[in-house]
Amino acid sequence: EAGVAQSPRYKIIEKRQSVAFWCNPISGHATLYWYQQILGQGPKLLIQFQNNGVVDDSQLPKDRFSAERLKGVDSTLKIQPAKLEDSAVYLCASSLVGGGWQPQHFGDGTRLSIL
Amino acid sequence: GQQVMQIPQYQHVQEGEDFTTYCNSSTTLSNIQWYKQRPGGHPVFLIQLVKSGEVKKQKRLTFQFGEAKKNSSLHITATQTTDVGTYFCAPGSSNTGKLIFGQGTTLQVKP
Numbered sequence: 550e551a552g553v554a555q556s557p558r559y560k561i562i563e564k565r566q567s568v569a570f571w572c573n574p575i576s577g578h579a580t581l582y583w584y585q586q587i588l589g590q591g592p593k594l595l596i597q598f599q600n601n602g603v604v605d606d607s608q609l610p611k612d613r614f615s616a617e618r619l620k621g622v623d624s625t626l627k628i629q630p631a632k633l634e635d636s637a638v639y640l641c642a643s644s645l646v647g648g649g650w651q652p653q654h655f656g657d658g659t660r661l662s663i664l
Numbered sequence: 665g666q667q668v669m670q671i672p673q674y675q676h677v678q679e680g681e682d683f684t685t686y687c688n689s690s691t692t693l694s695n696i697q698w699y700k701q702r703p704g705g706h707p708v709f710l711i712q713l714v715k716s717g718e719v720k721k722q723k724r725l726t727f728q729f730g731e732a733k734k735n736s737s738l739h740i741t742a743t744q745t746t747d748v749g750t751y752f753c754a755p756g757s758s759n760t761g762k763l764i765f766g767q768g769t770t771l772q773v774k775p
Contacts, residue, residue, distance in 0.1 A: 591752050591765030592707065605762055640706060650695065650756065652709035653763065 551575065553656035555641050561662045567629035570659045574622070574643030580604075582653060583616055583626050584640040592640055598624060599646075628661075636663045668753055670766035678774050683740040685769035687753035695756045696736045697763060698727060702749040707765075710738075712756075743773050 554573040562568050574581050579600050584592035595614065597604040601621040609616070613632070618624040628635055638658040644651040668689045677683050687696065695714045699707040711720055713729035713736060720727045726739045740747055750770045754763040 591754075591768050593765070594762055597762060642707075650712070650714075652697065652712065653707075654709070655706040657706055 553641055553643055553654055555639075555656035555659055557659055558657065559660050559662075561664065562631055563664050564633055565630040567627065568631055568661065569625055569627045570639050570641075570661075572624045572626070572641030572656060574624075574641070575654055577645070578643035578654070579621075579646050580644045580651070581618055581624050582642040582644075583624070584642065584655075586638045586640055586658070588637070595626070631661075631663050633663050636661060667764060668755060668766040670753060670769050672769055673767065674770050674772070676772045676774065677743050679745060680742050683743050683747070683771055685738050685751050685753075685771075687736045687738075687766055689734045689755060692733050693736075693755045694733075696729060697754045697756055698736075698738055699752045699754060699765075700749050701752065701768070705749075707752060710751075740771075743771070745773050745775050747771060748773050 553575055556571050560568055581598045583595045585595050586592045595609045596606040596616045598618040601618050614628055616626045638660050640655050640658045642653040642655045644653045668687050670687050675683055697712045698710040700710055701707045711727045716733050717731045718729040724741045728737045736753055738751055750768040752765045752768045754765045756763050
């Protein structure tokens with residue numbers, strides 16, 4: 550089966566600019582996750598979707614970050630405006646269903662550098 | 665919320681030596697998953713542990729879940745250079761599917 554697809558792989562922007570990331574999960578996976586991974590740390594969940602509804606966005610900085618999954622398949626994550634501390638790898642993952650009992654399948658991530 | 669502490673943070677071993685990483689929680693966990701992330705790569709699912717005292721093996725890897733379901737360990741026998749990477753434990757919420765990743769243990773293997 551095809552894995553989780555993410556684009557772009559790399560992005561370099563200046564602070565205060567905006568950026569968007571795209572994710573296509575594994576076909577049939579109802580649950581989609583966006584993580585932020587800062588160098589040397591474990592992934593931190595930003596937002597979790599179940600189909601097109603938000604399950605958890607408690608750690609999403611909502612003043613600058615937004616995410617949507619309009620048709621319950623693809624998802625986009627946006628940062629506007631970007632800050633220096635947003636430099637990180639943004640990982641998308643998907644699982645068949647939620648509930649904590651399913652393995653999560655990760656994409657290759659987007660490495661974001663803020664100048 | 666659930667948080668876990670992983671130790672050690674880094675481990676350098678000679679190829680052929682054994683390696684163990686520990687994952688400790690102050691609260692009882694419903695389940696725990698383990699992931700491996702190669703340098704420059706993304707996390708890859710290894711195993712899920714659910715039952716108290718559970719032990720699972722994958723070739724040279726042995727995973728344990730403590731009797732009190734507050735700790736877990738991953739042991740690698742006779743490490744190889746292909747074992748290089750960062751190993752994360754991640755307790756899962758039985759309600760939402762949310763995983764809380766530990767800070768990871770980075771393993772370096774000297775050939």
